[in-house]
Amino acid sequence: MDMGRVCIDHQRIHLENFSPFLQCHKCLQFGHMKTRCTSQESFCSHCASNEHQISDCPVKNNPNTAKCHNCHSHNTQFNAKADIKHPANSDSCPRLHAMRDRIANRVDYGSA
Ligand SMILES: [Zn+2]
Ligand SMILES: [Zn+2]
Ligand SMILES: [Zn+2]
Known part of the structure; x- marks a missing residue:
């Protein structure tokens, strides 16, 4: 049990990196x-358009226009x-959560 807790704490440290x-x-x-x-x-990153980036997004201040390119x-x-x-x-992006889980699972203490 103590080992498990140590590992989780280590993961948290790695994730913060x-x-x-x-x-x-x-x-x-x-x-x-x-x-x-x-x-x-x-x-x-706001509306998933391939014609501009977030800095030039005409609708970036309107949350209703958000569209996740990855999802x-x-x-x-x-x-x-x-x-x-x-x-x-x-x-809140589920892709981001999946990636976060993948990073957590990839954390390896021996060979990283
Ligand atoms: Zn890229
Ligand atoms: Zn945009
Ligand atoms: Zn998403």
């Missing part, structure tokens, strides 16, 4: 930064119906 964990501001994918981005496309492409890919009415960098 990832925080805010990497999300590309250009393509909105996780795990790399804009400067390392190899994507040809960029998307608005939208997940829905398209897996024929899912996840809620997409949130910005791609929203804390």
Whole structure:
């Protein structure tokens, strides 16, 4: 039991090292930064438009226009119906939660 608690505490420390964990501001994918981005496309993190970025988003102040690029492409890919009415960098994004879980599960104390 004590071992388990120690591991969880370690995970929390590791997760904080990832925080805010990497999300590309250009393509909105996780795990790399804009400067390392190899994507040809960029998307608005607010409304998922590929014609502008968040800094030029004409509707970024209107929460009703939020559309998550990651959830939208997940829905398209897996024929899912996840809620997409949130910005791609929203804390309520289920893709972000999935990524957070994946990072937590990947934490390895021996070989990291
Ligand atoms: Zn990128
Ligand atoms: Zn936009
Ligand atoms: Zn989302």
